Amino acid sequence: MTASSLVLYSYWRSSAAFRVRIALNLKGLPYQVHPVHLISDGGQQHSASYRELSPQEQIPTLVDGDFVVRQSMTIMEYLDERFPETPLLPRNDVRGRARVRELMQVVACDIHPLGNLRVLQHLEATYGAGQEQKADWSRHWIALGLNAFEALLARGDTGTFCHGDTPTLADACLIPQVYNANRWGVDLSGMPNICRVAAAAQALPAFADAAPEAQLDAV
Numbered sequence: 001m002t003a004s005s006l007v008l009y010s011y012w013r014s015s016a017a018f019r020v021r022i023a024l025n026l027k028g029l030p031y032q033v034h035p036v037h038l039i040s041d042g043g044q045q046h047s048a049s050y051r052e053l054s055p056q057e058q059i060p061t062l063v064d065g066d067f068v069v070r071q072s073m074t075i076m077e078y079l080d081e082r083f084p085e086t087p088l089l090p091r092n093d094v095r096g097r098a099r100v101r102e103l104m105q106v107v108a109c110d111i112h113p114l115g116n117l118r119v120l121q122h123l124e125a126t127y128g129a130g131q132e133q134k135a136d137w138s139r140h141w142i143a144l145g146l147n148a149f150e151a152l153l154a155r156g157d158t159g160t161f162c163h164g165d166t167p168t169l170a171d172a173c174l175i176p177q178v179y180n181a182n183r184w185g186v187d188l189s190g191m192p193n194i195c196r197v198a199a200a201a202q203a204l205p206a207f208a209d210a211a212p213e214a215q216l217d218a219v
């Protein structure tokens with residue numbers, strides 16, 4: 001098996017793409033980035049050519065040779081199964097995997113979708129929400145979700161990272177959400193476990209190199 005043909009359709013500030021970049025880096029897999037600008041040209045994710053790849057018109061999409069896979073959670077689990085070295089889900093530990101997936105889904109299913117670009121655009125276009133209202137909306141849902149995440153980290157097998165002392169896909173989901181929280185000005189001071197895990201993760205090149213500002217398409 002070779003990773004040489006991996007292509008990631010990505011946008012520097014997309015937190016779903018950020019998750020996948022972290023997973024690729026943690027696994028040491030080389031990949032090419034194909035940038036898709038979510039704002040320019042009315043959103044390049046809506047172009048006919050990109051819609052062919054991703055009928056949901058969302059980032060990220062991973063192309064692995066002749067195989068196309070969408071949805072960041074699916075992409076990360078696909079990579080973890082296809083390239084088993086450096087596992088990002090606990091091996092031989094069914095309860096550990098359940099806990100990591102639970103943490104992943106708090107972010108990916110319950111926090112992130114509410115702050116997605118198309119949701120904020122709809123709030124503005126349909127309900128006249130202004131910048132401050134959209135910011136309040138985002139802060140509300142991020143704070144609610146991360147407070148629950150913090151409570152989950154306060155119990156269970158939290159270590160240096162969300163689960164144990166090596167990074168897992170839970171960290172790949174958390175760190176982009178922390179980036180978004182900081183972007184919107186969410187107060188994280190009451191979330192010591194999240195802050196501690198985020199500091200440990202951000203010190204690793206796999207996370208730092210995946211960060212929005214480190215991307216070639218960052219503006």
Ligand SMILES: N[C@@H](CCC(=O)N[C@@H](CS)C(=O)NCC(=O)O)C(=O)O
Pocket residue numbers: 013014015016017038043045057058059060070071072073108113116117118119
């Ligand atoms: N559930 C999807 C969500 C993907 C998603 O929300 N992508 C955002 C960027 S973070 C996007 O492409 N938004 C484009 C838009 O809203 O028009 C996943 O995990 O991959």
